[in-house]
Amino acid sequence: MQKREYLNFEGITISSYEYGEFDKIFNILSPHKGIITAIIKRIRKTSNKNFDYIDVFQKMNFKASITDNFYIIYEAKSVETWFERPIKLTNLSSGNIIAELTINFNSINENNNYIYHLVSKCLKWISNDIFIFTLVYFQIKLLLAEGIFPEINICLNCNNKIQPGDYLLNLIESGIFCNKCSEKTKFSSLKLLEQEIRLLKHIKNTEYDNNLNINNIITKKVELSLYKKLSTYIKFYTNKELKSEKILFSSLNKY
């Protein structure tokens, strides 16, 4: 006999899909266990007072029964919702990029609580129409949390301090080579501009709070090209394409 357990937890719904005729499966990010995959039965059939409206990108209090690591949600009450429904395409695709990255990096370590609050904060910024900065901020903080943020202060080859300028970032070695040593890094490299290196350093060392303003100077300086470079760097590690990127790029073009 499998033992049945019960769990109350707060979580953020980050993706969902239909299961069978009436059921739905959600990936729920939680502060203590990382991503929990859970089923809600007959979600499309019944109106049940145990359930508030439930969709992606909502913070909710859940009650679940667990048998053999299989979660069935039997109550879900709304705590916070970031986006008006139906969700605007740019908000949805930005949120989906964060969800995909979170799932790709989901690790069973002590970072879960940090990642949970990071996702929560980033969804709030996206709801305030801060897109590119938020995605770059998320990329940088995720890389730091996973311990794979590149070395950008000293040359990987000669250990000399990197002076302001444009440099090649080597994807395999995960760091910058100075100009004297750049002959050694012709392959698998990305060019980082001086301004981009400066932004990387600044964001790496700064924790912005929930109330980030769209008129913040740094948020305006971060451009899509930096997002794309970091995305290339991340893909090199995860070996996974982000499905939501193309949708984001095409929706940004409409602005």
Ligand SMILES: [Zn+2]
């Ligand atoms: Zn060097």
